[in-house]
Amino acid sequence: MAGAQGGWVLTATARSPTNIAVIKYWGKRDETLILPVNDSISVTLDPDHLSATTTVAVSPSFDRDRMWLNGTEISLSGGRFQNCLREIRQRARDVENKEKGIHIRKEDWEKLHVHIASYNNFPTAAGLASSAAGFACLVFTLAKLMNVSEDAAALSSIARQGSGSACRSLYGGFVKWVKGEAANGSDSIAVQLVDESYWNDLVVIIAVVSSRQKETSSTSGMRDSVVTSALLQHRAEVIVPSRILQMEEAIKNRNFGSFARLTCADSNQVINTVERWSQFEGAPQVAYTFDAGPNAVLIAPNREVASLLLQRLLFFFPPPPDTKLEGYMVGDTSILQEAG
Numbered sequence: 001m002a003g004a005q006g007g008w009v010l011t012a013t014a015r016s017p018t019n020i021a022v023i024k025y026w027g028k029r030d031e032t033l034i035l036p037v038n039d040s041i042s043v044t045l046d047p048d049h050l051s052a053t054t055t056v057a058v059s060p061s062f063d064r065d066r067m068w069l070n071g072t073e074i075s076l077s078g079g080r081f082q083n084c085l086r087e088i089r090q091r092a093r094d095v096e097n098k099e100k101g102i103h104i105r106k107e108d109w110e111k112l113h114v115h116i117a118s119y120n121n122f123p124t125a126a127g128l129a130s131s132a133a134g135f136a137c138l139v140f141t142l143a144k145l146m147n148v149s150e151d152a153a154a155l156s157s158i159a160r161q162g163s164g165s166a167c168r169s170l171y172g173g174f175v176k177w178v179k180g181e182a183a184n185g186s187d188s189i190a191v192q193l194v195d196e197s198y199w200n201d202l203v204v205i206i207a208v209v210s211s212r213q214k215e216t217s218s219t220s221g222m223r224d225s226v227v228t229s230a231l232l233q234h235r236a237e238v239i240v241p242s243r244i245l246q247m248e249e250a251i252k253n254r255n256f257g258s259f260a261r262l263t264c265a266d267s268n269q270v271i272n273t274v275e276r277w278s279q280f281e282g283a284p285q286v287a288y289t290f291d292a293g294p295n296a297v298l299i300a301p302n303r304e305v306a307s308l309l310l311q312r313l314l315f316f317f318p319p320p321p322d323t324k325l326e327g328y329m330v331g332d333t334s335i336l337q338e339a340g
């Protein structure tokens with residue numbers, strides 16, 4: 001390692017947008033490597049509004065790796081940060097900065113420590129995929145600083161080990177995370193379906209209703225689902241593969257009708273609507289239940305509540321013309337036809 005001894009610092013800064021899944025990643029088959037149970041598709045947002053900006057500095061005067069997130073120091077001891085740092089360090093190459101008189105040799109990187117500072121320009125850990133922007137940006141910036149030559153696909157596979165959704169933020173436009181088959185995760189990578197100019201009249205509106213940190217992290221939420229939900233396997237094996245094909249077709253054809261139908265079907269907003277309403281002080285209790293598939297069965301205790309619930313649902317989810325919303329009463333088996 002050559003250079004003006006003692007005081008030199010070399011930095012790299014990058015910015016990565018978040019992405020919003022339209023066919024969701026939910027459930028892991030490998031918790032350490034972060035390998036998903038299904039493919040997913042997302043749209044990458046523009047970085048002016050929802051992005052992470054990360055600076056990584058390296059200096060011989062740093063005695064350990066450290067990180068600050070939104071100005072507060074956080075621990076790097078978790079496996080996810082360590083895995084990303086290790087994978088990038090392994091691929092580090094010679095770096096020469098003539099201006100500063102610095103020459104870092106490939107093998108020096110193992111002894112050098114980094115200081116990382118990252119800021120999100122949107123709420124962190126509040127359900128807006130800060131982990132996606134954050135880990136994509138961390139991996140990209142480390143790779144820049146350490147002169148890593150890997151392409152975006154290889155970097156996506158490293159970002160995935162920080163947070164699954166992060167692999168999709170290495171590309172703009174519409175991106176698919178292919179779940180892959182290999183046990184070591186080598187083929188679990190992001191691929192760009194179309195770039196950001198392809199369907200550029202689409203507008204994504206983010207309504208930040210609450211910027212509070214969510215009570216259940218994505219990681220533990222999906223872990224619980226894998227353990228407790230018998231439907232998750234059916235979703236991963238039957239429902240999502242067909243939705244992925246239809247979604248790719250909708251994006252290719254810029255077919256908004258089909259895109260919207262699939263996006264809504266894959267989301268769980270009905271559950272949230274019902275749950276929030278039921279938690280509200282004084283609100284009537286209602287129940288929901290799902291069979292395999294997106295169709296919600298809602299149960300209200302009486303006609304008054306049923307009518308309120310229907311009004312609310314129709315307000316939030318106006319049905320397409322051919323949809324039939326039906327209310328059934330619980331009762332005896334009714335005789336539809338008298339024995340003739």
Ligand code: ADP
Nearest residue numbers: 052118124125126127128129130131134217218
């Ligand atoms: P979100 O819905 O925001 O993605 P998660 O629970 O999935 O919430 O992830 C939140 C975690 O992501 C944070 O606790 C932190 O570990 C990580 N994270 C968020 N922003 C960044 C960032 N800019 N750089 C690195 N890691 C980040």
Ligand code: DP6
Nearest residue numbers: 021024025040131163164165218219
């Ligand atoms: C609902 O990528 O945050 O946003 O891999 O455990 O870090 P970890 O989870 P994360 O989960 C994202 C879940 C989701 C759907 C999606 O982005 O596909």
Ligand code: CO
Nearest residue numbers: 129131132218
């Ligand atoms: Co996340």
